[in-house]
Amino acid sequence: MSLSNILKFFQPKDKIFYTLFEQVTETLTEMGTIFHQALHETDFAKREELLKKLEDLEHKNDETTHTIFIELGRNFITPFDREDIHYLATSLDDIADYIWGAAKRIVNYNMVDIDESTKGFSVIIKKSITELHKCIGELRGMKKIRSITESCIKINSYENEGDDLLDSSMVQLFNAEKDPIVVIKKKDLYQMLEIVTDKCEDAANVIESIIVKYA
Amino acid sequence: MSLSNILKFFQPKDKIFYTLFEQVTETLTEMGTIFHQALHETDFAKREELLKKLEDLEHKNDETTHTIFIELGRNFITPFDREDIHYLATSLDDIADYIWGAAKRIVNYNMVDIDESTKGFSVIIKKSITELHKCIGELRGMKKIRSITESCIKINSYENEGDDLLDSSMVQLFNAEKDPIVVIKKKDLYQMLEIVTDKCEDAANVIESIIVKYA
Amino acid sequence: MSLSNILKFFQPKDKIFYTLFEQVTETLTEMGTIFHQALHETDFAKREELLKKLEDLEHKNDETTHTIFIELGRNFITPFDREDIHYLATSLDDIADYIWGAAKRIVNYNMVDIDESTKGFSVIIKKSITELHKCIGELRGMKKIRSITESCIKINSYENEGDDLLDSSMVQLFNAEKDPIVVIKKKDLYQMLEIVTDKCEDAANVIESIIVKYA
Numbered sequence: 001m002s003l004s005n006i007l008k009f010f011q012p013k014d015k016i017f018y019t020l021f022e023q024v025t026e027t028l029t030e031m032g033t034i035f036h037q038a039l040h041e042t043d044f045a046k047r048e049e050l051l052k053k054l055e056d057l058e059h060k061n062d063e064t065t066h067t068i069f070i071e072l073g074r075n076f077i078t079p080f081d082r083e084d085i086h087y088l089a090t091s092l093d094d095i096a097d098y099i100w101g102a103a104k105r106i107v108n109y110n111m112v113d114i115d116e117s118t119k120g121f122s123v124i125i126k127k128s129i130t131e132l133h134k135c136i137g138e139l140r141g142m143k144k145i146r147s148i149t150e151s152c153i154k155i156n157s158y159e160n161e162g163d164d165l166l167d168s169s170m171v172q173l174f175n176a177e178k179d180p181i182v183v184i185k186k187k188d189l190y191q192m193l194e195i196v197t198d199k200c201e202d203a204a205n206v207i208e209s210i211i212v213k214y215a
Numbered sequence: 216m217s218l219s220n221i222l223k224f225f226q227p228k229d230k231i232f233y234t235l236f237e238q239v240t241e242t243l244t245e246m247g248t249i250f251h252q253a254l255h256e257t258d259f260a261k262r263e264e265l266l267k268k269l270e271d272l273e274h275k276n277d278e279t280t281h282t283i284f285i286e287l288g289r290n291f292i293t294p295f296d297r298e299d300i301h302y303l304a305t306s307l308d309d310i311a312d313y314i315w316g317a318a319k320r321i322v323n324y325n326m327v328d329i330d331e332s333t334k335g336f337s338v339i340i341k342k343s344i345t346e347l348h349k350c351i352g353e354l355r356g357m358k359k360i361r362s363i364t365e366s367c368i369k370i371n372s373y374e375n376e377g378d379d380l381l382d383s384s385m386v387q388l389f390n391a392e393k394d395p396i397v398v399i400k401k402k403d404l405y406q407m408l409e410i411v412t413d414k415c416e417d418a419a420n421v422i423e424s425i426i427v428k429y430a
Numbered sequence: 431m432s433l434s435n436i437l438k439f440f441q442p443k444d445k446i447f448y449t450l451f452e453q454v455t456e457t458l459t460e461m462g463t464i465f466h467q468a469l470h471e472t473d474f475a476k477r478e479e480l481l482k483k484l485e486d487l488e489h490k491n492d493e494t495t496h497t498i499f500i501e502l503g504r505n506f507i508t509p510f511d512r513e514d515i516h517y518l519a520t521s522l523d524d525i526a527d528y529i530w531g532a533a534k535r536i537v538n539y540n541m542v543d544i545d546e547s548t549k550g551f552s553v554i555i556k557k558s559i560t561e562l563h564k565c566i567g568e569l570r571g572m573k574k575i576r577s578i579t580e581s582c583i584k585i586n587s588y589e590n591e592g593d594d595l596l597d598s599s600m601v602q603l604f605n606a607e608k609d610p611i612v613v614i615k616k617k618d619l620y621q622m623l624e625i626v627t628d629k630c631e632d633a634a635n636v637i638e639s640i641i642v643k644y645a
Contacts, residue, residue: 069635073642083298083513108600170323180395180610184617187399205284212288298513385538395610402614420499427503 014079018140020068024092025133027061031099032129036122038103039114047114051103058100065093080210088210091203092132098196099125102189109185117169117186121162121193128158128200135207142214148207155204162197166190229292232300233355235283239307240348242276246314247344251337253318254329262329266318273315280308295425303425306417307347313414314340317407324400332384332401336377336408343373343415350422357429363422370419377412381405444507447515448570450498454522455563457491461529462559466552468533469544477544481533488530495523510640518640521632522562528626529555532619539615547599547616551592551623558588558630565637572644578637585634592627596620 031054038050068089072078078085106114131151138144138151169190177183246269253265283304287293293300321329346366353359353366384405392398461484468480498519502508508515536544561581568574599620607613 069639070642073639083301086513104597108597109604110601167319167323171325174324174396174400178396180399181604181608181613183396183399184610184613185604187403188617209284209288212285298516382534382538386540389539389611389615393611395614398611398614402618424499424503427500 014075014077016071016075017068017079017085020064020071021088021092021136021139023064024061024068024089025129025136027057027064028092028095028099028129029133031057031061031096032122032126035099035103036126039106039119039122044112048107051107054100054103058096061093061096065089080214084206084210088203088206091199091206094199095129095132095196095203098192098199102192102196105185105189105192109189111185111189115186117165117172117190118193120165120169121190121196124158124162124165125193125196125200128155128197131155131158132200132203132207135204139207139210142211145211148211152204152208155200159197159201162194166194229290229294230355231286231290232283232294233351235279235286236303236307236351236354238279239276239283239304240344240351242272242279243307243310243314243344244348246272246276246311247337247341250314250318251341254334254337259327263322266322269315269318273311276308276311280304295429299421299425303418303421306414306421309414310344310347310411310418313407313411317404317411320400320404320407324404326400326404330401332380332387332405333408335380335384336405336411339373339377339380340408340411340415343370343412346370346373347415347418347422350419354422354425357426360426363426367419367423370415374412374416377409381409444505444509445570446501446505447498447509448566450494450501451518451522451566451569453494454491454498454519455559455566457487457494458522458525458529458559459563461487461491461526462552462556465529465533466556469536469549469552474542478537481537484530484533488526491523491526495519510644514636514640518633518636521629521636524629525559525562525626525633528622528629532622532626535615535619535622539619541615541619545616547595547602547620548623550595551620551626554588554592554595555623555626555630558585558627561585561588562630562633562637565634569637569640572641575641578641582634582638585630589627589631592624596624 034050034053034057038047041047041050068085072082072085072089105111106118131154135148135151138148170187173183173186173190177186249265249268249272253262253269256262256265283300287297287300287304320326321333346369350363350366353363385402388398388401388405392401464480464483464487468477468484471477471480498515502512502515502519535541536548561584565578565581568578600617603613603616603620607616
């Protein structure tokens with residue numbers, strides 16, 4: 001066994017997962033903030049610019065997620081169950097994918113006026129991500145179990161808000177909008193935004209199951 | 216402490232999973248029956264009332280599924296592989312979600328006339344759930360392996376029926392319907408209903424893989 | 431008979447997984463080739479005939495995938511992690527499902543003119559599957575790690591190509607197409623084709639995580 005291998009052997013390799021998950025929710029926080037800001041920006045050119053920033057962040061997050069999977073393959077010891085790490089990384093990555101997916105639709109579909117439903121989703125998404133970022137930061141040490149649980153409950157209620165917003169937006173869309181092309185575009189966007197809140201709930205559910213096991 | 220609580224106390228902890236899965240398919244059976252009944256109800260107000268009942272059942276099922284995941288975290292010993300419990304709970308939960316999703320669309324899209332395709336899906340869904348409920352009841356004890364296998368084969372053939380119904384419904388929709396808004400609504404509903412039959416098949420596949428391991 | 435041949439003769443049961451995965455990517459290769467050929471076939475009747483051939487191949491692949499799951503239940507020893515076998519089989523099966531799903535749409539929606547976007551997707555899909563087939567063939571023995579990694583990198587870049595093609599196709603569709611029914615059909619088809627490239631990437635990611643563990 002070489003010296004470097006011996007050193008590697010003594011390094012707390014499993015701690016890397018906390019750092020990587022923190023990096024993920026940091027990037028997500030930035031994405032949630034920029035997305036929210038973009039949808040409330042009235043200047044069209046500035047909005048497009050903000051939305052396009054999300055692509056780099058999504059790529060950055062892809063790379064961190066990729067590193068998590070590589071480390072999962074390399075590390076025999078993990079701070080919590082391997083399958084939980086896998087599910088958590090996947091749901092968090094999905095959040096980034098769907099935010100960027102929604103942003104792309106706004107750009108590609110040339111949606112000039114951002115309606116109240118879309119803005120409403122950006123508010124729900126932003127606060128869900130804020131809670132997720134808090135949770136992940138508190139996983140290290142497993143000390144603030146109560147606080148983590150409260151965040152998870154909040155994220156679940158935000159997902160319900162997202163569900164209700166999708167329902168009311170759809171009812172309104174089919175009642176008020178007569179142009180089928182606009183219906184196609186908005187329906188697609190709303191559904192994508194609602195999936196973001198679903199994926200936040202998925203991540204919260206994994207976090208909850210992790211703390212149940214280790215509390 | 217009541218007698219039932221004492222009995223619960225002495226129940227081997229891993230047996231809870233059978234009870235929980237039975238609760239899930241009981242709720243699904245109720246959902247399948249109500250959904251089928253609603254779609255065959257000609258009185259519009261009564262139909263809406265029936266469809267809205269599905270929301271409570273979907274919430275009830277969410278809670279049971281949540282309990283399964285919590286128990287999975289708490290219990291070191293499980294009656295079958297942890298990953299199988301996870302997949303099974305997820306697919307069964309998806310069935311409830313997509314039935315309620317379809318019901319919501321019928322309400323939100325204000326679909327007054329229920330066509331033959333939609334009714335046909337409700338028949339396939341109802342019989343798939345009936346077989347799933349039977350399977351789950353027979354998992355306890357693993358005695359009626361042959362009967363479980365037969366149910367799984369039936370569920371697979373119902374999924375094929377669902378596929379064919381989706382195909383023929385789509386061909387007819389694009390041939391006959393000229394209003395694009397109606398096309399959007401019906402296409403969305405049919406696809407959601409076909410996913411219900413997919414999720415029933417997913418659940419049946421997990422059950423099959425469980426009995427292969429334990430038979 | 432040499433010692434290595436004797437050893438080969440007594441091939442352990444877990445080697446079946448290599449053979450089964452090779453069968454899967456062989457079927458996928460055939461599907462990718464026929465799909466590509468069909469979309470470049472100008473004779474409508476011949477094209478329909480080719481597209482319909484995909485159904486049998488999809489069924490054949492379903493059966494092989496089913497066998498993989500059955501063997502996974504039966505075999506205590508597997509050549510790589512059980513969850514990796516599960517994910518890999520699922521992603522490869524999804525590729526077949528979505529190719530056949532796309533083919534069915536072309537037939538059911540009665541899409542007579544195959545546009546450049548659709549043809550472009552068939553090219554990306556074909557080359558992604560070619561790399562997947564190569565990878566799977568090299569898993570046995572784990573000797574050509576470098577070559578497997580290179581294929582995985584290529585598949586990832588093809589998925590990016592698919593993403594870009596979806597974006598440009600959508601922009602063009604909403605700019606140029608005024609018939610909402612055509613928009614509905616083409617949007618659905620493009621999205622389905624892009625999912626095929628996603629599923630190829632999913633499979634490549636599992637393969638990459640397998641070689642990280644065993645290299």
